[in-house]
Amino acid sequence: MSETNWTTSITKTAAGELRVRGYAITDMIARLSFAQTVFLILKGQLPTEAEARMMEGLLVSSIDHGITPPSNLAARTVLSGGNSLNAAVAAGILTIGDSHGGAIEQCARILQEAVVAGEDAATLVRRLKAAGKRMPGYGHRIHARDPRSNALLELADQCGFTGPHIRLAAALMEELERGTDKKLPLNVDGAIAAVISEMGFDWRLGKGFFIIARTPGLVAHVFEEWTTQKPMRKLGPLGGEYAGPADREIP
Numbered sequence: 001m002s003e004t005n006w007t008t009s010i011t012k013t014a015a016g017e018l019r020v021r022g023y024a025i026t027d028m029i030a031r032l033s034f035a036q037t038v039f040l041i042l043k044g045q046l047p048t049e050a051e052a053r054m055m056e057g058l059l060v061s062s063i064d065h066g067i068t069p070p071s072n073l074a075a076r077t078v079l080s081g082g083n084s085l086n087a088a089v090a091a092g093i094l095t096i097g098d099s100h101g102g103a104i105e106q107c108a109r110i111l112q113e114a115v116v117a118g119e120d121a122a123t124l125v126r127r128l129k130a131a132g133k134r135m136p137g138y139g140h141r142i143h144a145r146d147p148r149s150n151a152l153l154e155l156a157d158q159c160g161f162t163g164p165h166i167r168l169a170a171a172l173m174e175e176l177e178r179g180t181d182k183k184l185p186l187n188v189d190g191a192i193a194a195v196i197s198e199m200g201f202d203w204r205l206g207k208g209f210f211i212i213a214r215t216p217g218l219v220a221h222v223f224e225e226w227t228t229q230k231p232m233r234k235l236g237p238l239g240g241e242y243a244g245p246a247d248r249e250i251p
């Protein structure tokens, strides 16, 4: 890359013309779905029918999870403070981290590296436990079994994507739950991680999948807050318990 002239292999822009990965956007508007277009821009090539169907499922699976996740709470709180839609949605996106949505990245990395190294589920879980680490993509605050994961894995099966990453992801759940009553389901982040790994996506795109899928949900929540609630309404935690020092005087 020259120091003065940036290059990109994503989109060619000229007066009156836009080509994404070589395809004219004017043709894409009529002929490609949003999921096909997301696949194209991330992978650089048009998806097969099975890849397009799977991509639709991946994007639908994480569109929203109600009002309680950190991203929706942050987005609504920032809007309620008197800020714009874009600031509120950006605040929601900023909460996406290793414990919320972002687990896709680290889970996909672990699955991809384990498959390359030929590491099995039992060895992997032993290694994580010895390091005192949690397995990203497993466990859920609400679901004992995450319904989205099953639906995604069924779709992956129908689309012909079941392979070593998905098999390892399923074996890991059994291994994590072995000898304990604790439910550690493969959550939607883990299922997405396994499927995108099977589809050949780099693990570093993991958080990107969640951001692309969740942004419409965030916009809907921010719009609802804006149009149905008064600014600075009482936001949770309601009351808020004080746990600091007793009342005292400055000596």
Ligand SMILES: CC(C)(COP(=O)(O)OP(=O)(O)OC[C@H]1O[C@@H](n2cnc3c(N)ncnc32)[C@H](O)[C@@H]1OP(=O)(O)O)[C@@H](O)C(=O)NCCC(=O)NCCS
Pocket: 098, 099, 100, 101, 103, 133, 134, 135, 136, 137, 138, 139, 140, 141, 142, 176, 182, 184, 187, 188, 189, 190
């Ligand atoms: C999602 C998550 C925060 C939900 O947590 P939770 O249901 O409130 O469970 P807790 O954090 O109270 O943990 C309960 C127990 O399960 C264990 N546990 C929870 N998730 C675990 C995981 N992914 N791997 C290994 N152990 C896990 C904890 O170590 C804890 O064990 P302990 O009782 O022996 O101390 C948690 O499962 C997690 O951190 N998962 C990894 C990150 C992730 O996948 N996030 C995406 C969520 S959609």
